[in-house]
Amino acid sequence: MNYPTQPKASHFINGAYVEDTSGTPIKVIYPATGAVIATVHAATPAIVEQVITSARAAQRAWAALPGTERGRILRRAADMMRARNHDLSVLETHDTGKPYQETSVADAASGADALEYFGGLAATLTGEHIQLGEDWAYTRREALGLCVGIGAWNYPTQIACWKGAPALACGNAMIFKPSETTPLCALKVAEILHEAGLPAGLYNVVQGMGEVGGALVSDPRVDKVSLTGSVPTGRKVYAAAAEGIKHVTMELGGKSPLLIFDDADLENAVSGAILGNFYSSGQVCSNGTRVFVHKGIKEAFLTRLSERLEQAVIGDPMDPATSFGPMVSERQMEIVQSYITKGIEEGARLVTGGARLDRGGFFLQPTVFADVTDDMTIAREEIFGPVMAVLDFDSEDEVMARANATEFGLAAGVFTSDLTRAHRVAAGFEAGTCFINSYNDAPVEVPFGGAKLSGVGRENAKQAIEHYSQLKSVYVRMGDLEAPF
Numbered sequence: 001m002n003y004p005t006q007p008k009a010s011h012f013i014n015g016a017y018v019e020d021t022s023g024t025p026i027k028v029i030y031p032a033t034g035a036v037i038a039t040v041h042a043a044t045p046a047i048v049e050q051v052i053t054s055a056r057a058a059q060r061a062w063a064a065l066p067g068t069e070r071g072r073i074l075r076r077a078a079d080m081m082r083a084r085n086h087d088l089s090v091l092e093t094h095d096t097g098k099p100y101q102e103t104s105v106a107d108a109a110s111g112a113d114a115l116e117y118f119g120g121l122a123a124t125l126t127g128e129h130i131q132l133g134e135d136w137a138y139t140r141r142e143a144l145g146l147c148v149g150i151g152a153w154n155y156p157t158q159i160a161c162w163k164g165a166p167a168l169a170c171g172n173a174m175i176f177k178p179s180e181t182t183p184l185c186a187l188k189v190a191e192i193l194h195e196a197g198l199p200a201g202l203y204n205v206v207q208g209m210g211e212v213g214g215a216l217v218s219d220p221r222v223d224k225v226s227l228t229g230s231v232p233t234g235r236k237v238y239a240a241a242a243e244g245i246k247h248v249t250m251e252l253g254g255k256s257p258l259l260i261f262d263d264a265d266l267e268n269a270v271s272g273a274i275l276g277n278f279y280s281s282g283q284v285c286s287n288g289t290r291v292f293v294h295k296g297i298k299e300a301f302l303t304r305l306s307e308r309l310e311q312a313v314i315g316d317p318m319d320p321a322t323s324f325g326p327m328v329s330e331r332q333m334e335i336v337q338s339y340i341t342k343g344i345e346e347g348a349r350l351v352t353g354g355a356r357l358d359r360g361g362f363f364l365q366p367t368v369f370a371d372v373t374d375d376m377t378i379a380r381e382e383i384f385g386p387v388m389a390v391l392d393f394d395s396e397d398e399v400m401a402r403a404n405a406t407e408f409g410l411a412a413g414v415f416t417s418d419l420t421r422a423h424r425v426a427a428g429f430e431a432g433t434c435f436i437n438s439y440n441d442a443p444v445e446v447p448f449g450g451a452k453l454s455g456v457g458r459e460n461a462k463q464a465i466e467h468y469s470q471l472k473s474v475y476v477r478m479g480d481l482e483a484p485f
């Protein structure tokens with residue numbers, strides 16, 4: 001492989017690459033081969049200090065710029081990301097193992113959408129005038145200050161942009177810590193933003209494990225934390241942020257239900273189940289991994305699903321024909337394998353898949369279990385891999401109760417041709433993001449986020465502005481002020 005994956009340095013701070021080799025080395029492994037393709041170093045306390053100091057110093061002048069000027073830079077960065085889509089997609093594929101067929105349309109493209117959308121919104125961020133007789137008040141929408149973004153490993157470019165774009169649009173500075181499993185892509189986002197004209201210090205990337213994330217979250221100079229990660233990490237980060245009464249956005253895990261009624265278009269339902277379980281080798285937080293299929297169409301569904309899965313092209317992620325790649329890491333592959341073993345042990349019927357591929361890298365077959373019951377581990381816990389659990393149901397009331405009987409609430413989907421039922425079911429879902437006759441669409445114009453344990457706050461859309469800014473109220477007296485003495 002000749003692709004240059006080793007970054008110029010581990011961190012991007014104050015507009016420049018910065019190295020400090022005294023930090024713990026982090027090896028970047030290409031999931032398709034197991035080869036080490038780069039090494040970065042975790043941030044030392046000195047690097048953490050440097051990034052916080054420079055980001056804070058840069059933030060006020062940025063917030064003082066007119067929104068149009070901030071937005072112009074973000075929109076320029078969006079254009080640059082699109083122009084460099086190929087290189088960014090190749091890097092995303094090497095960072096994560098996701099097929100180029102996916103990364104070339106999904107990742108830098110989604111990042112560019114966020115930069116463009118929030119770049120456009122930057123000029124529209126205003127307060128309001130409130131008339132109070134002769135007196136009046138007004139509100140100012142102001143930046144929070146210094147925001148920390150902490151990313152998961154499944155969408156390193158997208159997460160870096162989904163957090164960075166609204167933060168910058170609102171006049172904040174951002175320090176982004178990518179997952180230690182996929183540290184490469186966010187550095188490119190930082191580089192592009194600065195080439196697009198972002199002043200130094202406003203978008204920074206530092207590497208590291210949970211310890212570095214923890215140091216950033218608990219620093220009193222940080223005003224807001226946005227995490228994409230698992231629920232256990234969410235608990236820790238939320239608690240640490242609470243110490244400093246900081247703003248938070250939590251995009252956490254899920255075990256989302258996908259309901260397929262007997263009046264659904266079967267082919268579309270199978271497509272939805274495939275998209276909601278096997279895209280990115282199943283490593284998507286909002287996946288509909290509990291697929292409830294009406295008893296009357298269960299066997300037809302499983303037959304068609306098995307046929308369609310045979311068409312999956314598993315192999316070299318850089319081959320444009322490949323539609324299914326490896327797991328992100330050996331560890332994640334082993335976690336998923338342990339769930340497959342549990343599924344078999346607990347009596348689920350293995351319909352297809354279940355095995356590791358006999359080749360280098362961390363490849364698992366797309367796996368489908370049928371006859372899964374609600375109490376089985378594979379129906380309760382987030383697996384974060386290509387494992388679909390198919391459960392049967394008889395009636396809408398029954399399936400709604402079962403679909404909602406989970407502590408998670410990230411997403412949910414329904415396939416049916418009954419219009420009234422579709423909206424009734426969507427209204428009944430205890431989830432932040434729902435789909436009717438579709439699955440896993442995440443356009444930047446639509447709020448994305450979870451209910452229950454799956455999260456706090458929303459990313460994307462106008463709602464994200466609420467989470468990266470705050471209102472200041474200013475009361476203006478027009479006449480004399482009376483006082484009791």
Ligand SMILES: NC(=O)C1=CN([C@@H]2O[C@H](COP(=O)(O)OP(=O)(O)OC[C@H]3O[C@@H](n4cnc5c(N)ncnc54)[C@H](O)[C@@H]3O)[C@@H](O)[C@H]2O)C=CC1
Nearest residue numbers: 151152153178179209210213214229230233251252253285
């Ligand atoms: N709701 C959403 O938007 C999404 C949620 N996810 C969730 O992410 C998880 C998979 O990603 P992982 O990287 O394995 O998650 P993880 O929770 O292990 O790590 C997430 C990030 O948090 C950092 N971290 C760990 N401990 C920390 C601490 N004490 N303080 C501060 N930072 C800390 C990690 O270094 C990493 O950057 C799944 O549960 C998945 O559902 C993934 C993508 C999207």
